[in-house]
Amino acid sequence: MGFKLLERSEPAKWDGKELKSQTIFEGRSPLEPPLGHLPDTMDYSAPNLGEDELSEAVAQGEHFEGLHPKWMFYLARICNHCTLPACVAACPRQAVYKRDEDGIVLIDQERCRGYQECVKACPYKKAFYNLVSRTSEKCIGCYPRVEQGDVALCVEACIGKIRMHGFLSTQTAPREDNPLDYIIKIRKLALPLYPQFGTSPNVYYIPPIHVPNTFLKQMFGPGLEEAKALYHKVKDDKQLLGALLLFGASDRIIEKFKVEGEEAIGWDIDGKEVARVPFTEPHYVHDNYDEKYGVYRHNTT
Numbered sequence: 412m413g414f415k416l417l418e419r420s421e422p423a424k425w426d427g428k429e430l431k432s433q434t435i436f437e438g439r440s441p442l443e444p445p446l447g448h449l450p451d452t453m454d455y456s457a458p459n460l461g462e463d464e465l466s467e468a469v470a471q472g473e474h475f476e477g478l479h480p481k482w483m484f485y486l487a488r489i490c491n492h493c494t495l496p497a498c499v500a501a502c503p504r505q506a507v508y509k510r511d512e513d514g515i516v517l518i519d520q521e522r523c524r525g526y527q528e529c530v531k532a533c534p535y536k537k538a539f540y541n542l543v544s545r546t547s548e549k550c551i552g553c554y555p556r557v558e559q560g561d562v563a564l565c566v567e568a569c570i571g572k573i574r575m576h577g578f579l580s581t582q583t584a585p586r587e588d589n590p591l592d593y594i595i596k597i598r599k600l601a602l603p604l605y606p607q608f609g610t611s612p613n614v615y616y617i618p619p620i621h622v623p624n625t626f627l628k629q630m631f632g633p634g635l636e637e638a639k640a641l642y643h644k645v646k647d648d649k650q651l652l653g654a655l656l657l658f659g660a661s662d663r664i665i666e667k668f669k670v671e672g673e674e675a676i677g678w679d680i681d682g683k684e685v686a687r688v689p690f691t692e693p694h695y696v697h698d699n700y701d702e703k704y705g706v707y708r709h710n711t712t
């Protein structure tokens with residue numbers, strides 16, 4: 412992704428919660444697009460290029476005990492539908508725009524002439540040039556689904572249930588009963604990726620807890636230590652755990668949630684209950700012989 416950009420810029424300097432180094436918009440004249448670059452052909456040659464690598468090489472026969480001194484993690488990425496999108500700022504045709512109603516950032520395929528300024532400017536490298544249509548394209552935030560109150564397809568399809576999709580309230584009025592407000596704005600468990608770029612990305616990550624803070628702080632900015640500490644204690648934090656249990660629990664956007672007894676419950680925009688997840692998965696033990704179907708069950712392990 413934006414490694415070349417990171418190499419070109421100084422490490423981000425945080426003074427408390429404030430960024431003291433420059434974003435991709437600063438130090439540029441008003442007529443210049445944001446700081447950026449076009450990826451090389453090689454960068455597109457394989458999915459997850461360079462992402463399967465460990466932090467250090469493992470020697471032949473080496474084994475780990477207890478905490479691993481070497482580490483790696485995957486980082487699922489899509490367009491961040493940024494609040495201050497670099498792709499919008501860079502397009503000389505005003506073909507890239509952010510929708511007022513839901514904040515989704517789109518490229519108007521009629522207006523786009525394929526100048527690739529958005530490809531260059533996006534620090535997350537989430538706009539791509541299509542050689543066939545000769546226009547730039549990007550994630551459309553599944554806007555036809557969002558308009559119906561449904562989550563994006565990548566969120567619904569994720570078998571790991573690592574994603575939650577919905578709307579954040581305004582900065583000043585986060586709601587305790589909105590699961591995303593609660594996780595991101597109130598408890599601050601999830602953090603934006605590379606906030607130092609200055610685009611105010613709208614995808615938030617719960618940072619991996621096994622990776623050194625010096626590395627993660629450059630990725631997720633201030634609030635990292637607090638988020639990791641919170642995650643370490645999440646099993647005793649019923650409200651937060653309840654919000655996390657609702658990840659991947661419905662194909663509807665969960666507008667409101669509540670923890671009741673041993674269950675987390677979610678409602679959609681129409682006030683309809685769309686998810687009810689128990690804190691402990693029920694455990695069933697079946698008889699070896701099933702009278703209803705007249706069959707024997709075998710334990711294949």
Ligand code: SF4
Pocket residue numbers: 489490491492493496497498499516532533534535536537538549610
């Ligand atoms: S991630 Fe990139 S393509 Fe998506 S809105 Fe932000 S700047 Fe634009």
Ligand code: SF4
Pocket residue numbers: 489490550551552553563564565566
């Ligand atoms: S499934 Fe929808 S939201 Fe997800 S990456 Fe594709 S277009 Fe974007």
